[in-house]
Amino acid sequence: MKRSLPILLAVALVAALSQAALSQENIKSLAPEAFGKLTRPPARFNHDQHNEKAGLTDCVVCHHGGSDGKIDRSASTEGTPCAECHKVKPAGRSTGLMNAYHKQCIGCHKARGKGPLACGQCHKR
Protein backbone atom coordinates (compact mmCIF):
# COMPACT_ATOMS: atom_id res chain seq x y z
CA MET A 1 0.00 0.00 0.00
CA LYS A 2 2.86 2.36 0.92
CA ARG A 3 4.44 1.92 -2.49
CA SER A 4 1.24 2.11 -4.46
CA LEU A 5 0.09 5.39 -2.90
CA PRO A 6 2.48 7.70 -4.81
CA ILE A 7 1.63 5.88 -8.03
CA LEU A 8 -2.07 6.32 -7.44
CA LEU A 9 -1.57 9.99 -6.71
CA ALA A 10 0.44 10.43 -9.89
CA VAL A 11 -2.23 8.71 -11.95
CA ALA A 12 -4.88 10.89 -10.42
CA LEU A 13 -2.87 14.02 -11.14
CA VAL A 14 -2.32 13.08 -14.78
CA ALA A 15 -5.97 12.24 -15.16
CA ALA A 16 -7.00 15.55 -13.66
CA LEU A 17 -4.61 17.52 -15.84
CA SER A 18 -5.60 15.75 -19.03
CA GLN A 19 -9.26 16.29 -18.18
CA ALA A 20 -8.59 19.99 -17.80
CA ALA A 21 -6.64 20.03 -21.03
CA LEU A 22 -9.39 18.26 -22.97
CA SER A 23 -12.24 20.49 -21.96
CA GLN A 24 -11.92 23.74 -20.16
CA GLU A 25 -13.11 23.24 -16.56
CA ASN A 26 -15.52 20.59 -17.67
CA ILE A 27 -16.58 19.08 -14.35
CA LYS A 28 -16.57 21.73 -11.73
CA SER A 29 -17.48 21.88 -8.10
CA LEU A 30 -18.91 25.22 -7.18
CA ALA A 31 -16.93 25.46 -3.97
CA PRO A 32 -15.00 28.72 -3.88
CA GLU A 33 -12.40 28.93 -1.13
CA ALA A 34 -14.10 32.01 0.23
CA PHE A 35 -16.77 29.80 1.83
CA GLY A 36 -14.21 28.06 4.00
CA LYS A 37 -15.69 24.97 5.58
CA LEU A 38 -18.77 23.86 3.63
CA THR A 39 -22.13 23.06 5.20
CA ARG A 40 -23.38 20.99 2.29
CA PRO A 41 -21.58 18.97 -0.38
CA PRO A 42 -20.67 21.39 -3.22
CA ALA A 43 -22.94 21.65 -6.24
CA ARG A 44 -21.33 19.73 -9.08
CA PHE A 45 -21.63 21.41 -12.39
CA ASN A 46 -20.59 20.28 -15.87
CA HIS A 47 -20.01 23.63 -17.57
CA ASP A 48 -20.05 22.61 -21.22
CA GLN A 49 -22.75 20.00 -20.95
CA HIS A 50 -24.97 22.45 -19.03
CA ASN A 51 -24.52 25.19 -21.64
CA GLU A 52 -25.12 22.83 -24.51
CA LYS A 53 -28.32 21.54 -22.91
CA ALA A 54 -29.49 25.01 -21.97
CA GLY A 55 -28.52 26.44 -25.36
CA LEU A 56 -26.29 29.07 -23.78
CA THR A 57 -23.65 30.58 -26.05
CA ASP A 58 -23.31 33.98 -24.48
CA CYS A 59 -21.04 33.91 -21.42
CA VAL A 60 -22.53 37.07 -19.96
CA VAL A 61 -25.82 35.35 -19.16
CA CYS A 62 -24.08 33.92 -16.11
CA HIS A 63 -20.79 35.82 -15.98
CA HIS A 64 -22.42 39.17 -15.55
CA GLY A 65 -21.17 42.45 -14.20
CA GLY A 66 -22.96 44.99 -12.10
CA SER A 67 -22.92 46.73 -8.74
CA ASP A 68 -25.17 47.59 -5.79
CA GLY A 69 -27.30 44.51 -6.31
CA LYS A 70 -28.06 45.41 -9.95
CA ILE A 71 -26.99 43.01 -12.70
CA ASP A 72 -25.27 44.57 -15.71
CA ARG A 73 -25.22 42.24 -18.71
CA SER A 74 -23.33 44.59 -21.04
CA ALA A 75 -19.87 43.49 -20.01
CA SER A 76 -18.91 39.85 -19.70
CA THR A 77 -16.81 38.93 -16.67
CA GLU A 78 -15.74 35.37 -17.40
CA GLY A 79 -12.40 34.59 -15.83
CA THR A 80 -13.19 36.74 -12.80
CA PRO A 81 -14.04 34.56 -9.81
CA CYS A 82 -17.58 35.15 -8.54
CA ALA A 83 -16.22 35.72 -5.03
CA GLU A 84 -14.34 38.76 -6.24
CA CYS A 85 -17.54 40.84 -6.38
CA HIS A 86 -19.95 38.68 -4.34
CA LYS A 87 -18.55 38.64 -0.84
CA VAL A 88 -19.57 35.94 1.63
CA LYS A 89 -20.76 38.72 3.91
CA PRO A 90 -22.16 41.31 1.51
CA ALA A 91 -21.99 45.03 2.19
CA GLY A 92 -24.86 47.34 1.33
CA ARG A 93 -27.19 46.24 -1.41
CA SER A 94 -24.81 43.85 -3.14
CA THR A 95 -25.71 40.17 -3.35
CA GLY A 96 -23.86 37.75 -1.09
CA LEU A 97 -21.90 34.86 -2.56
CA MET A 98 -24.33 32.14 -1.52
CA ASN A 99 -27.36 34.02 -2.79
CA ALA A 100 -25.45 34.84 -6.00
CA TYR A 101 -25.21 31.14 -6.77
CA HIS A 102 -28.63 30.17 -5.43
CA LYS A 103 -30.54 32.99 -7.03
CA GLN A 104 -28.76 32.84 -10.38
CA CYS A 105 -29.07 29.06 -10.78
CA ILE A 106 -32.53 28.56 -9.27
CA GLY A 107 -33.91 31.76 -10.78
CA CYS A 108 -33.00 30.66 -14.28
CA HIS A 109 -34.18 27.08 -13.68
CA LYS A 110 -37.50 28.41 -12.47
CA ALA A 111 -37.91 30.73 -15.44
CA ARG A 112 -37.09 27.97 -17.89
CA GLY A 113 -39.02 25.27 -16.03
CA LYS A 114 -35.96 23.05 -16.30
CA GLY A 115 -33.05 22.19 -14.05
CA PRO A 116 -32.71 21.53 -10.35
CA LEU A 117 -34.56 23.67 -7.78
CA ALA A 118 -34.50 21.83 -4.44
CA CYS A 119 -31.42 21.77 -2.20
CA GLY A 120 -30.47 18.14 -2.65
CA GLN A 121 -30.77 18.24 -6.41
CA CYS A 122 -27.50 20.22 -6.69
CA HIS A 123 -25.90 19.46 -3.33
CA LYS A 124 -25.76 15.74 -3.93
CA ARG A 125 -24.24 13.49 -1.33
Add this chain to the structure above:
Amino acid sequence: MGIQDRLIEDVGLRRGVSRLTPEKIETVVRSVMASEAGARLKAYSETCMRCGMCAKGCHFALSHPDDPSYTPAAKVAQTMGVLLKTGGRVDPGTFYGIAQLAYTECNLCKRCVHYCPIGIDTGFIMSMVRRICHKLGVTPQYIQDTAHSHSTTFNQMWVKDDEWIDTLQWQEDEARDEFPGLRIPLDKEGAEIYYSVIAPEPKFRTQLIYQAAAIFNAAGVDWTMPSQPGWDNSDMCMFTGDFEMMGRLKRRHFESA
Protein backbone atom coordinates in the same frame (compact mmCIF):
# COMPACT_ATOMS: atom_id res chain seq x y z
CA MET B 1 -64.75 -1.34 31.25
CA GLY B 2 -66.85 1.75 31.68
CA ILE B 3 -69.67 3.34 33.61
CA GLN B 4 -72.29 1.01 32.09
CA ASP B 5 -70.55 -1.96 33.78
CA ARG B 6 -70.93 -0.53 37.26
CA LEU B 7 -74.39 1.02 37.44
CA ILE B 8 -75.90 1.24 40.90
CA GLU B 9 -79.56 1.68 41.75
CA ASP B 10 -80.52 5.15 42.92
CA VAL B 11 -84.14 6.18 43.30
CA GLY B 12 -83.51 9.74 42.22
CA LEU B 13 -81.57 8.83 39.09
CA ARG B 14 -84.02 6.07 38.21
CA ARG B 15 -87.12 8.25 38.56
CA GLY B 16 -85.47 11.09 36.62
CA VAL B 17 -84.40 8.85 33.77
CA SER B 18 -87.81 7.14 33.57
CA ARG B 19 -89.31 10.45 32.39
CA LEU B 20 -86.75 10.97 29.62
CA THR B 21 -86.68 10.34 25.89
CA PRO B 22 -83.71 10.85 23.55
CA GLU B 23 -85.52 13.91 22.16
CA LYS B 24 -85.88 15.51 25.60
CA ILE B 25 -82.23 14.89 26.36
CA GLU B 26 -81.20 16.36 23.03
CA THR B 27 -83.30 19.48 23.55
CA VAL B 28 -81.78 20.22 26.94
CA VAL B 29 -78.21 19.43 25.86
CA ARG B 30 -78.59 21.73 22.88
CA SER B 31 -80.08 24.53 24.95
CA VAL B 32 -77.29 24.32 27.55
CA MET B 33 -74.68 24.24 24.78
CA ALA B 34 -76.26 27.26 23.14
CA SER B 35 -76.74 29.28 26.30
CA GLU B 36 -74.32 28.36 29.09
CA ALA B 37 -71.44 26.43 27.53
CA GLY B 38 -68.76 28.81 26.33
CA ALA B 39 -65.15 29.18 25.36
CA ARG B 40 -63.80 27.13 28.24
CA LEU B 41 -65.73 23.98 27.37
CA LYS B 42 -64.88 24.42 23.70
CA ALA B 43 -61.16 24.90 24.32
CA TYR B 44 -60.98 22.03 26.80
CA SER B 45 -62.79 19.55 24.60
CA GLU B 46 -60.75 20.49 21.56
CA THR B 47 -57.23 20.67 22.93
CA CYS B 48 -57.07 17.67 25.30
CA MET B 49 -54.26 15.63 23.73
CA ARG B 50 -55.27 12.48 25.61
CA CYS B 51 -51.83 12.16 27.17
CA GLY B 52 -53.29 10.50 30.25
CA MET B 53 -51.13 12.43 32.72
CA CYS B 54 -54.25 13.37 34.69
CA ALA B 55 -54.67 9.72 35.73
CA LYS B 56 -52.06 10.23 38.46
CA GLY B 57 -53.96 13.18 39.92
CA CYS B 58 -57.37 11.59 40.46
CA HIS B 59 -58.14 9.65 43.62
CA PHE B 60 -60.88 7.73 41.81
CA ALA B 61 -58.34 6.63 39.20
CA LEU B 62 -55.67 5.88 41.81
CA SER B 63 -58.05 3.69 43.78
CA HIS B 64 -58.97 1.74 40.64
CA PRO B 65 -55.49 1.08 39.22
CA ASP B 66 -56.71 -1.68 36.91
CA ASP B 67 -59.61 0.24 35.44
CA PRO B 68 -58.57 3.04 33.06
CA SER B 69 -62.17 4.24 32.73
CA TYR B 70 -61.77 6.18 36.01
CA THR B 71 -59.12 8.61 34.75
CA PRO B 72 -60.31 12.22 34.41
CA ALA B 73 -59.91 12.25 30.62
CA ALA B 74 -61.79 8.94 30.35
CA LYS B 75 -64.59 10.26 32.55
CA VAL B 76 -64.93 13.34 30.36
CA ALA B 77 -64.99 11.10 27.29
CA GLN B 78 -67.78 8.99 28.81
CA THR B 79 -69.94 11.98 29.75
CA MET B 80 -69.43 15.34 28.01
CA GLY B 81 -67.58 13.57 25.19
CA VAL B 82 -70.64 11.44 24.43
CA LEU B 83 -73.01 14.42 24.65
CA LEU B 84 -70.84 16.54 22.35
CA LYS B 85 -70.34 13.75 19.83
CA THR B 86 -74.02 12.84 19.61
CA GLY B 87 -75.33 16.36 19.94
CA GLY B 88 -77.15 15.09 23.04
CA ARG B 89 -79.21 12.44 21.28
CA VAL B 90 -78.60 9.56 23.69
CA ASP B 91 -81.01 7.01 25.09
CA PRO B 92 -82.10 7.36 28.73
CA GLY B 93 -80.16 4.23 29.75
CA THR B 94 -76.92 5.82 28.58
CA PHE B 95 -77.87 9.02 30.35
CA TYR B 96 -78.31 7.15 33.65
CA GLY B 97 -74.64 6.18 33.42
CA ILE B 98 -73.60 9.72 32.48
CA ALA B 99 -75.42 11.12 35.52
CA GLN B 100 -74.09 8.45 37.88
CA LEU B 101 -70.54 9.13 36.75
CA ALA B 102 -70.85 12.92 36.95
CA TYR B 103 -72.33 12.80 40.49
CA THR B 104 -70.49 9.89 42.06
CA GLU B 105 -67.12 9.42 40.32
CA CYS B 106 -65.82 12.99 40.26
CA ASN B 107 -66.20 15.26 43.25
CA LEU B 108 -65.04 18.38 41.42
CA CYS B 109 -61.87 18.65 43.50
CA LYS B 110 -59.84 19.98 40.54
CA ARG B 111 -56.74 18.15 41.64
CA CYS B 112 -56.23 17.01 38.03
CA VAL B 113 -55.51 20.62 37.13
CA HIS B 114 -52.14 20.15 38.85
CA TYR B 115 -51.41 17.28 36.49
CA CYS B 116 -52.60 18.66 33.15
CA PRO B 117 -49.91 20.65 31.31
CA ILE B 118 -52.48 22.78 29.49
CA GLY B 119 -54.75 23.27 32.49
CA ILE B 120 -57.89 21.45 31.45
CA ASP B 121 -60.47 21.74 34.22
CA THR B 122 -62.24 18.39 34.48
CA GLY B 123 -64.20 19.63 37.49
CA PHE B 124 -65.67 22.41 35.39
CA ILE B 125 -66.63 20.00 32.62
CA MET B 126 -68.29 17.71 35.17
CA SER B 127 -70.21 20.70 36.59
CA MET B 128 -71.54 21.32 33.10
CA VAL B 129 -72.63 17.67 32.85
CA ARG B 130 -74.33 17.99 36.24
CA ARG B 131 -76.01 21.16 35.04
CA ILE B 132 -77.53 19.20 32.16
CA CYS B 133 -78.55 16.41 34.55
CA HIS B 134 -80.23 18.90 36.86
CA LYS B 135 -82.13 20.48 34.00
CA LEU B 136 -83.34 17.01 33.02
CA GLY B 137 -84.33 16.22 36.60
CA VAL B 138 -81.80 13.41 36.92
CA THR B 139 -80.07 13.83 40.26
CA PRO B 140 -79.20 11.33 43.01
CA GLN B 141 -81.86 11.14 45.70
CA TYR B 142 -79.83 12.14 48.74
CA ILE B 143 -78.07 15.19 47.34
CA GLN B 144 -81.35 16.35 45.78
CA ASP B 145 -82.94 16.18 49.24
CA THR B 146 -80.30 18.55 50.61
CA ALA B 147 -80.82 20.79 47.59
CA HIS B 148 -84.56 20.83 48.28
CA SER B 149 -83.80 21.74 51.87
CA HIS B 150 -81.71 24.66 50.58
CA SER B 151 -84.59 25.89 48.41
CA THR B 152 -87.03 25.72 51.33
CA THR B 153 -85.00 26.71 54.38
CA PHE B 154 -81.77 28.14 52.91
CA ASN B 155 -79.87 25.46 54.79
CA GLN B 156 -79.17 21.91 53.71
CA MET B 157 -80.49 20.01 56.77
CA TRP B 158 -84.10 21.21 57.06
CA VAL B 159 -83.19 23.19 60.19
CA LYS B 160 -86.15 25.49 60.93
CA ASP B 161 -85.70 29.20 61.60
CA ASP B 162 -86.48 29.03 65.34
CA GLU B 163 -84.53 25.78 65.81
CA TRP B 164 -81.41 27.60 64.66
CA ILE B 165 -81.67 30.39 67.24
CA ASP B 166 -82.67 27.88 69.94
CA THR B 167 -79.60 25.83 69.12
CA LEU B 168 -77.27 28.79 69.38
CA GLN B 169 -78.73 29.88 72.71
CA TRP B 170 -78.58 26.33 74.03
CA GLN B 171 -74.88 26.12 73.16
CA GLU B 172 -74.28 29.54 74.70
CA ASP B 173 -75.97 28.33 77.90
CA GLU B 174 -73.90 25.15 78.03
CA ALA B 175 -70.67 27.01 77.36
CA ARG B 176 -71.33 29.57 80.11
CA ASP B 177 -71.03 26.75 82.66
CA GLU B 178 -67.43 26.39 81.61
CA PHE B 179 -66.71 30.02 80.58
CA PRO B 180 -69.00 32.26 82.65
CA GLY B 181 -68.58 35.43 80.57
CA LEU B 182 -69.09 33.71 77.19
CA ARG B 183 -71.58 35.11 74.66
CA ILE B 184 -72.65 34.08 71.15
CA PRO B 185 -73.48 37.54 69.78
CA LEU B 186 -76.25 37.49 67.15
CA ASP B 187 -76.48 39.97 64.25
CA LYS B 188 -74.06 42.37 65.88
CA GLU B 189 -73.58 45.30 63.52
CA GLY B 190 -69.97 46.15 62.71
CA ALA B 191 -68.48 43.04 64.33
CA GLU B 192 -65.01 42.19 63.09
CA ILE B 193 -65.71 38.52 62.43
CA TYR B 194 -68.83 37.04 60.87
CA TYR B 195 -68.92 33.37 61.74
CA SER B 196 -71.06 31.00 59.69
CA VAL B 197 -71.32 27.22 59.72
CA ILE B 198 -72.76 24.43 57.62
CA ALA B 199 -76.13 22.98 58.57
CA PRO B 200 -74.85 19.58 59.79
CA GLU B 201 -73.27 21.46 62.74
CA PRO B 202 -76.51 22.56 64.42
CA LYS B 203 -78.16 19.33 63.28
CA PHE B 204 -75.66 16.66 64.31
CA ARG B 205 -72.50 18.20 65.78
CA THR B 206 -73.80 21.02 67.92
CA GLN B 207 -70.75 20.97 70.19
CA LEU B 208 -68.70 22.36 67.30
CA ILE B 209 -70.51 25.68 67.76
CA TYR B 210 -69.79 25.52 71.50
CA GLN B 211 -66.11 24.91 70.76
CA ALA B 212 -65.86 27.73 68.25
CA ALA B 213 -67.50 30.07 70.77
CA ALA B 214 -64.98 28.95 73.40
CA ILE B 215 -62.11 29.81 71.05
CA PHE B 216 -63.55 33.23 70.14
CA ASN B 217 -64.13 33.88 73.84
CA ALA B 218 -60.58 32.96 74.79
CA ALA B 219 -59.19 35.01 71.91
CA GLY B 220 -61.31 37.96 73.01
CA VAL B 221 -62.28 38.91 69.44
CA ASP B 222 -65.26 40.91 68.27
CA TRP B 223 -67.45 38.32 66.51
CA THR B 224 -71.03 37.57 65.61
CA MET B 225 -73.29 34.91 64.11
CA PRO B 226 -76.35 35.44 61.91
CA SER B 227 -79.79 34.74 63.34
CA GLN B 228 -81.69 34.71 60.04
CA PRO B 229 -81.79 32.14 57.19
CA GLY B 230 -78.65 32.52 55.12
CA TRP B 231 -76.53 31.36 58.07
CA ASP B 232 -75.59 28.10 56.26
CA ASN B 233 -72.50 28.68 54.14
CA SER B 234 -72.82 25.36 52.30
CA ASP B 235 -74.35 25.05 48.87
CA MET B 236 -75.51 21.66 47.67
CA CYS B 237 -77.29 23.28 44.72
CA MET B 238 -73.93 24.19 43.26
CA PHE B 239 -73.15 20.47 43.29
CA THR B 240 -76.44 19.31 41.80
CA GLY B 241 -76.24 21.80 38.94
CA ASP B 242 -79.09 23.97 40.21
CA PHE B 243 -77.35 27.24 39.41
CA GLU B 244 -80.52 29.33 39.88
CA MET B 245 -80.84 28.23 43.52
CA MET B 246 -77.08 28.47 43.91
CA GLY B 247 -77.33 32.15 43.02
CA ARG B 248 -80.13 32.74 45.56
CA LEU B 249 -78.18 30.98 48.32
CA LYS B 250 -75.02 32.95 47.65
CA ARG B 251 -76.92 36.23 47.61
CA ARG B 252 -78.70 35.41 50.86
CA HIS B 253 -75.50 34.39 52.57
CA PHE B 254 -73.63 37.51 51.48
CA GLU B 255 -76.54 39.75 52.41
CA SER B 256 -76.66 38.10 55.81
CA ALA B 257 -72.99 38.96 56.22
Add this chain to the structure above:
Amino acid sequence: MNAAYQFVTGPLAWAAWGIFLLGSAWRLVAMYRLARKKDASAIAYMSWGYSLRSIVNWLIPFNALGWRKNPAMTIATFAFHVCLIATPVFLVAHVMLWDQAFGVRYATIPDAAADGMTMLVIAACLFFAGRRLAMPDVRAITTPKDWFALAIVLAPFLTGFLAYHQAIDYDTMIVLHVVTGEIMLAAIPFTRLSHMVFAVFTRAYMGSEFGGVRHARDW
Protein backbone atom coordinates in the same frame (compact mmCIF):
# COMPACT_ATOMS: atom_id res chain seq x y z
CA MET C 1 -40.74 17.62 -11.04
CA ASN C 2 -40.08 21.31 -11.52
CA ALA C 3 -43.74 22.16 -11.88
CA ALA C 4 -44.61 20.10 -8.77
CA TYR C 5 -41.82 21.61 -6.69
CA GLN C 6 -42.68 25.12 -7.81
CA PHE C 7 -46.33 24.54 -6.98
CA VAL C 8 -45.73 23.20 -3.50
CA THR C 9 -43.12 25.83 -2.64
CA GLY C 10 -45.14 28.60 -4.27
CA PRO C 11 -48.92 28.85 -4.14
CA LEU C 12 -49.31 25.94 -1.73
CA ALA C 13 -46.81 27.44 0.70
CA TRP C 14 -48.66 30.77 0.66
CA ALA C 15 -51.92 28.92 1.23
CA ALA C 16 -50.52 26.88 4.14
CA TRP C 17 -49.01 29.91 5.88
CA GLY C 18 -52.17 31.86 5.21
CA ILE C 19 -54.38 29.19 6.72
CA PHE C 20 -52.05 28.81 9.69
CA LEU C 21 -51.69 32.52 10.50
CA LEU C 22 -55.12 33.82 9.53
CA GLY C 23 -56.84 30.66 10.79
CA SER C 24 -55.12 30.91 14.17
CA ALA C 25 -55.90 34.60 14.44
CA TRP C 26 -59.53 33.99 13.52
CA ARG C 27 -59.86 31.15 16.03
CA LEU C 28 -58.37 33.31 18.77
CA VAL C 29 -60.67 36.22 18.02
CA ALA C 30 -63.73 33.95 17.78
CA MET C 31 -62.80 32.23 21.04
CA TYR C 32 -62.25 35.55 22.78
CA ARG C 33 -65.64 36.79 21.59
CA LEU C 34 -67.28 33.60 22.82
CA ALA C 35 -65.54 34.00 26.16
CA ARG C 36 -66.70 37.63 26.42
CA LYS C 37 -70.25 36.49 25.80
CA LYS C 38 -70.41 33.29 27.85
CA ASP C 39 -67.48 33.17 30.27
CA ALA C 40 -67.59 36.66 31.75
CA SER C 41 -67.14 35.22 35.25
CA ALA C 42 -63.92 33.54 34.09
CA ILE C 43 -62.59 36.63 32.32
CA ALA C 44 -63.23 38.64 35.48
CA TYR C 45 -60.63 36.55 37.29
CA MET C 46 -57.94 36.68 34.58
CA SER C 47 -54.79 38.17 36.05
CA TRP C 48 -51.42 38.73 34.39
CA GLY C 49 -49.49 37.88 37.51
CA TYR C 50 -51.22 34.60 38.29
CA SER C 51 -51.29 33.66 34.59
CA LEU C 52 -47.56 34.17 34.07
CA ARG C 53 -46.79 32.52 37.41
CA SER C 54 -48.62 29.39 36.31
CA ILE C 55 -47.19 29.34 32.78
CA VAL C 56 -43.60 29.86 33.95
CA ASN C 57 -43.89 27.16 36.56
CA TRP C 58 -45.25 24.73 34.00
CA LEU C 59 -42.44 25.57 31.57
CA ILE C 60 -39.85 24.27 34.04
CA PRO C 61 -39.30 20.52 33.65
CA PHE C 62 -40.05 18.48 36.79
CA ASN C 63 -41.42 21.55 38.55
CA ALA C 64 -45.17 20.94 38.28
CA LEU C 65 -46.80 17.99 40.04
CA GLY C 66 -47.83 16.52 36.71
CA TRP C 67 -44.25 16.55 35.45
CA ARG C 68 -42.87 15.01 38.61
CA LYS C 69 -45.36 12.15 38.55
CA ASN C 70 -44.74 11.42 34.86
CA PRO C 71 -40.93 11.67 34.49
CA ALA C 72 -40.56 9.76 31.20
CA MET C 73 -43.34 11.77 29.62
CA THR C 74 -41.74 14.98 30.91
CA ILE C 75 -38.41 14.24 29.24
CA ALA C 76 -40.10 13.14 26.02
CA THR C 77 -42.51 16.01 25.76
CA PHE C 78 -39.97 18.75 26.57
CA ALA C 79 -37.43 17.32 24.10
CA PHE C 80 -40.20 16.91 21.56
CA HIS C 81 -41.64 20.40 21.79
CA VAL C 82 -38.29 22.20 21.91
CA CYS C 83 -36.93 20.28 18.90
CA LEU C 84 -40.26 20.44 17.08
CA ILE C 85 -40.12 24.22 17.02
CA ALA C 86 -36.37 24.95 17.06
CA THR C 87 -35.34 22.53 14.31
CA PRO C 88 -37.46 23.84 11.45
CA VAL C 89 -37.11 27.47 12.52
CA PHE C 90 -33.31 27.51 12.78
CA LEU C 91 -32.46 24.91 10.14
CA VAL C 92 -29.79 26.20 7.72
CA ALA C 93 -31.72 25.04 4.65
CA HIS C 94 -34.91 26.79 5.81
CA VAL C 95 -33.14 30.04 6.67
CA MET C 96 -31.53 29.89 3.18
CA LEU C 97 -35.02 29.80 1.71
CA TRP C 98 -36.15 32.81 3.76
CA ASP C 99 -33.01 34.61 2.63
CA GLN C 100 -33.53 33.76 -1.05
CA ALA C 101 -37.20 34.65 -1.03
CA PHE C 102 -37.34 37.67 1.28
CA GLY C 103 -33.74 38.56 2.14
CA VAL C 104 -34.39 37.58 5.75
CA ARG C 105 -31.51 35.89 7.54
CA TYR C 106 -30.99 34.96 11.17
CA ALA C 107 -29.16 32.52 13.43
CA THR C 108 -28.96 28.87 12.42
CA ILE C 109 -28.05 25.64 14.15
CA PRO C 110 -25.40 23.30 12.66
CA ASP C 111 -26.79 20.59 10.42
CA ALA C 112 -25.40 17.84 12.62
CA ALA C 113 -27.33 19.21 15.60
CA ALA C 114 -30.47 19.61 13.52
CA ASP C 115 -30.09 16.03 12.39
CA GLY C 116 -29.94 14.85 16.00
CA MET C 117 -32.90 17.02 16.98
CA THR C 118 -34.93 15.60 14.10
CA MET C 119 -34.16 12.11 15.34
CA LEU C 120 -35.28 13.22 18.81
CA VAL C 121 -38.62 14.39 17.41
CA ILE C 122 -39.08 11.10 15.59
CA ALA C 123 -38.08 9.15 18.69
CA ALA C 124 -40.51 11.18 20.83
CA CYS C 125 -43.31 10.48 18.34
CA LEU C 126 -42.55 6.78 18.60
CA PHE C 127 -42.57 7.09 22.40
CA PHE C 128 -45.98 8.80 22.29
CA ALA C 129 -47.27 6.10 19.95
CA GLY C 130 -45.87 3.43 22.26
CA ARG C 131 -47.67 4.96 25.25
CA ARG C 132 -50.92 4.99 23.31
CA LEU C 133 -50.54 1.29 22.59
CA ALA C 134 -48.93 -0.02 25.76
CA MET C 135 -50.38 2.02 28.65
CA PRO C 136 -53.98 1.01 29.45
CA ASP C 137 -54.73 4.49 30.87
CA VAL C 138 -53.68 6.16 27.66
CA ARG C 139 -55.00 3.52 25.29
CA ALA C 140 -58.47 3.82 26.80
CA ILE C 141 -58.72 7.51 25.92
CA THR C 142 -56.93 7.48 22.57
CA THR C 143 -59.11 8.38 19.60
CA PRO C 144 -58.41 8.47 15.84
CA LYS C 145 -57.99 12.25 16.21
CA ASP C 146 -54.96 11.68 18.45
CA TRP C 147 -53.32 9.32 15.97
CA PHE C 148 -54.08 11.81 13.22
CA ALA C 149 -52.38 14.65 15.12
CA LEU C 150 -49.35 12.47 15.81
CA ALA C 151 -49.06 11.42 12.15
CA ILE C 152 -49.37 15.02 10.95
CA VAL C 153 -46.43 16.03 13.12
CA LEU C 154 -44.28 12.98 12.45
CA ALA C 155 -44.58 13.16 8.65
CA PRO C 156 -42.60 16.35 7.92
CA PHE C 157 -39.80 15.28 10.24
CA LEU C 158 -39.55 11.79 8.80
CA THR C 159 -39.58 13.03 5.20
CA GLY C 160 -37.23 15.89 6.10
CA PHE C 161 -34.80 13.43 7.65
CA LEU C 162 -34.92 11.17 4.58
CA ALA C 163 -34.63 14.11 2.19
CA TYR C 164 -31.65 15.54 4.07
CA HIS C 165 -29.85 12.21 3.83
CA GLN C 166 -31.06 11.85 0.25
CA ALA C 167 -32.34 8.41 1.00
CA ILE C 168 -34.85 6.62 -1.21
CA ASP C 169 -35.90 9.05 -3.96
CA TYR C 170 -34.80 12.60 -3.20
CA ASP C 171 -37.04 14.34 -5.72
CA THR C 172 -40.19 12.67 -4.37
CA MET C 173 -39.06 13.01 -0.78
CA ILE C 174 -38.45 16.76 -0.94
CA VAL C 175 -41.89 17.38 -2.42
CA LEU C 176 -43.45 15.11 0.21
CA HIS C 177 -41.51 16.96 2.90
CA VAL C 178 -42.78 20.33 1.75
CA VAL C 179 -46.37 19.08 1.43
CA THR C 180 -46.43 17.35 4.83
CA GLY C 181 -44.93 20.45 6.43
CA GLU C 182 -47.65 22.55 4.87
CA ILE C 183 -50.33 20.12 6.03
CA MET C 184 -48.99 20.46 9.56
CA LEU C 185 -49.07 24.26 9.42
CA ALA C 186 -52.56 24.35 7.97
CA ALA C 187 -53.80 21.78 10.50
CA ILE C 188 -52.70 23.77 13.54
CA PRO C 189 -55.79 25.97 13.89
CA PHE C 190 -58.31 23.21 13.24
CA THR C 191 -57.12 19.99 14.89
CA ARG C 192 -55.85 18.85 18.27
CA LEU C 193 -52.74 20.82 17.34
CA SER C 194 -54.75 23.93 18.19
CA HIS C 195 -53.41 23.48 21.71
CA MET C 196 -50.47 25.45 20.27
CA VAL C 197 -52.84 28.42 20.04
CA PHE C 198 -55.06 27.86 23.09
CA ALA C 199 -52.93 26.11 25.72
CA VAL C 200 -51.37 29.32 26.94
CA PHE C 201 -54.86 30.71 27.65
CA THR C 202 -56.30 27.59 29.30
CA ARG C 203 -53.25 27.44 31.55
CA ALA C 204 -53.45 31.20 32.22
CA TYR C 205 -57.09 30.87 33.27
CA MET C 206 -56.38 28.01 35.66
CA GLY C 207 -53.47 29.97 37.10
CA SER C 208 -55.77 32.96 37.62
CA GLU C 209 -58.58 30.88 39.15
CA PHE C 210 -56.28 29.06 41.54
CA GLY C 211 -54.37 32.22 42.38
CA GLY C 212 -57.25 34.66 42.61
CA VAL C 213 -60.07 32.51 44.02
CA ARG C 214 -58.44 29.70 45.95
CA HIS C 215 -55.17 31.43 46.77
CA ALA C 216 -53.40 28.25 45.76
CA ARG C 217 -50.87 27.08 43.20
CA ASP C 218 -51.97 25.13 40.16
CA TRP C 219 -48.72 23.30 39.47
